[in-house]
Amino acid sequence: MNLTKLTIDQLQAGYVDKKFTVTEVVNEYLSAINKYDDKLKAFLTVTPESALAKAAELDRKLAANTKPSGLFGIPASIKDVINTKGVRTTAGSKALAHFVPAYNATVVDKILASGAVILGKNNCDEFAMGASNENSGFYPVANPWDLSRVPGGSSGGSAAAVAAGECLFAIGTDTGGSIRQPAGFCGVVGLKPTYGRVSRFGLIAMTSSLDQAGPITRTVTEAAQVMQIIAGIDSKDATSSHQPVADYLVNLKGSIKNLKIGVPKEFFAEGLDKYVGQAIRQAIDELTSLGADVVSVSLPSLPYALEAYYIINPSEVSANMARFDGLRFGDQIKAENLLETYQNTRGELLGEEVKKRIMLGTYMLSAGYYDAYYKLACRARSYITQEINKVLSEVEVLVTPTSPTTAFPLGDRTQDPLAMYLADIYTVPANIAGLPAISIPGGFVDDLPVGLQFIGRPFAEDTLLRLSYAYEQTKPWYKQSPNLD
Amino acid sequence: MPITQSEVIKLAKLARLSIKPEALPKLASDLDKVIGYVTKLQTIAATKSISESSESVRLRPDEIESFADMPSLIKAAPEHEGDMICTPPIFSKRL
Numbered sequence: 151m152n153l154t155k156l157t158i159d160q161l162q163a164g165y166v167d168k169k170f171t172v173t174e175v176v177n178e179y180l181s182a183i184n185k186y187d188d189k190l191k192a193f194l195t196v197t198p199e200s201a202l203a204k205a206a207e208l209d210r211k212l213a214a215n216t217k218p219s220g221l222f223g224i225p226a227s228i229k230d231v232i233n234t235k236g237v238r239t240t241a242g243s244k245a246l247a248h249f250v251p252a253y254n255a256t257v258v259d260k261i262l263a264s265g266a267v268i269l270g271k272n273n274c275d276e277f278a279m280g281a282s283n284e285n286s287g288f289y290p291v292a293n294p295w296d297l298s299r300v301p302g303g304s305s306g307g308s309a310a311a312v313a314a315g316e317c318l319f320a321i322g323t324d325t326g327g328s329i330r331q332p333a334g335f336c337g338v339v340g341l342k343p344t345y346g347r348v349s350r351f352g353l354i355a356m357t358s359s360l361d362q363a364g365p366i367t368r369t370v371t372e373a374a375q376v377m378q379i380i381a382g383i384d385s386k387d388a389t390s391s392h393q394p395v396a397d398y399l400v401n402l403k404g405s406i407k408n409l410k411i412g413v414p415k416e417f418f419a420e421g422l423d424k425y426v427g428q429a430i431r432q433a434i435d436e437l438t439s440l441g442a443d444v445v446s447v448s449l450p451s452l453p454y455a456l457e458a459y460y461i462i463n464p465s466e467v468s469a470n471m472a473r474f475d476g477l478r479f480g481d482q483i484k485a486e487n488l489l490e491t492y493q494n495t496r497g498e499l500l501g502e503e504v505k506k507r508i509m510l511g512t513y514m515l516s517a518g519y520y521d522a523y524y525k526l527a528c529r530a531r532s533y534i535t536q537e538i539n540k541v542l543s544e545v546e547v548l549v550t551p552t553s554p555t556t557a558f559p560l561g562d563r564t565q566d567p568l569a570m571y572l573a574d575i576y577t578v579p580a581n582i583a584g585l586p587a588i589s590i591p592g593g594f595v596d597d598l599p600v601g602l603q604f605i606g607r608p609f610a611e612d613t614l615l616r617l618s619y620a621y622e623q624t625k626p627w628y629k630q631s632p633n634l635d
Numbered sequence: 636m637p638i639t640q641s642e643v644i645k646l647a648k649l650a651r652l653s654i655k656p657e658a659l660p661k662l663a664s665d666l667d668k669v670i671g672y673v674t675k676l677q678t679i680a681a682t683k684s685i686s687e688s689s690e691s692v693r694l695r696p697d698e699i700e701s702f703a704d705m706p707s708l709i710k711a712a713p714e715h716e717g718d719m720i721c722t723p724p725i726f727s728k729r730l
Contacts, residue, residue: 386708568668
């Protein structure tokens with residue numbers, strides 16, 4: 151039996167029936183990392199000692215007749231922009247190559263308390279800035295479906311690890327699509343919760359008004375199971391919401407009959423790959439045959455969301471990155487005086503994309519340009535949010551492609567920043583409006599996965615999961631897995 | 636107006652970044668492309684009713700509140716003395 155193919159429910163049933171132990175499961179996942187990660191580079195740090203110690207502790211609990219629930223005995227990995235106490239957390243940057251946090255992010259504490267076993271830290275674009283994982287300060291990640299292609303980004307290591315069976319689930323972060331786009335490229339499920347649904351405490355901030363942590367899993371049920379554990383208010387995060395957490399599992403298998411779904415015509419315009427468009431239209435037909443009420447809608451301002459994003463993002467980046475100066479955080483390159491120490495540390499240890507965004511933000515926030523860029527982008531954000539929410543008062547969910555294309559070849563877009571930024575064009579609007587969105591496997595084009603995205607009303611993650619589950623039952627694309635042997 | 640290499644040098648100085656001279660042409664070109672792209676947002680301002688009264692940032696009332704979980708934050712620090720977090724010295728005695 152290949153234990154890395156089993157679901158959360160199957161693993162926990164196996165623990166109860168004593169078919170295998172947590173230690174055996176963890177060892178099988180660690181073997182998969184040893185076997186495949188030379189090719190994939192999905193991990194920056196692997197923690198076998200602490201993983202096996204936790205597994206042994208859980209096996210002792212099983213021996214004492216503890217009934218597994220939550221994430222008990224489930225192997226996980228954490229994107230390396232999320233703090234893990236005592237475990238190196240680099241944010242994919244050479245600037246933090248030796249940074250060991252003194253505390254866990256709340257999301258890490260929550261999954262650990264629920265019994266998850268953390269196998270290590272996933273590679274990512276430096277400080278989560280990127281859409282291909284080629285901006286990692288260490289090495290790029292390969293897509294498990296085609297090693298010559300990108301896995302997406304910035305949570306590319308997390309999505310690749312889940313797709314390759316190197317962990318059962320991963321916790322990623324999504325600022326402009328960084329959970330959903332790699333999930334789409336790697337053929338797995340990625341959920342970006344409503345802003346405020348999951349605590350940001352302990353995330354290394356990139357764009358504080360947009361960042362959200364969320365699960366990356368193989369199936370929709372597992373996304374619901376992980377989400378149930380990580381959602382909720384946190385007194386350490388002033389932006390976390392008081393809104394009660396829904397029961398994501400109780401209605402998961404409910405009908406989607408008469409669920410009103412909008413198809414925004416602006417997402418099916420120029421720039422969308424013809425075959426990706428066909429796959430998404432087939433998926434929409436499937437939703438209709440399941441009884442959903444699918445209608446065409448219009449969101450005329452959507453094309454501007456990406457422009458607003460690439461003002462708000464670098465503006466907040468330039469502020470958030472100020473702390474990485476070699477004194478407060480990170481490695482230091484000493485110089486003759488304090489200013490040169492700052493300049494050399496940041497200049498030499500930060501990557502090109504990070505420096506580019508810091509300078510863009512510095513430009514856009516400068517006195518002469520603030521109104522023309524940042525203030526205007528904030529207004530546009532309000533306008534776009536109002537427009538999307540108005541449409542979402544008439545339909546419950548929007549359906550779109552996750553990305554305009556399937557995974558592109560490594561190196562294909564590294565010389566053109568705009569081509570890279572356009573990879574986020576369908577995912578950014580949900581971040582701009584703070585809405586929940588999910589990417590699930592929606593078929594294949596030329597043996598590469600296609601992501602199908604659903605965007606919902608604020609805090610309606612349960613509706614997104616129900617719809618996703620209904621589609622997954624009729625089109626179980628997740629049963630296909632990449633061949634890495 | 637295109638972003639020039641001298642503007643990149645000025646931005647780098649403001650942002651406390653050292654930039655190698657050979658990196659300047661590509662940086663100037665990339666920054667110029669992105670600035671040119673996002674400037675299109677001004678179109679939406681001209682054609683849509685993003686009025687001066689549009690809410691740009693939603694802020695909660697600026698009220699002083701006591702923080703409920705101070706002990707756990709203090710406890711999370713590697714070292715502390717009472718309610719104060721110990722940090723490594725920044726300046727050596729030599730300076």
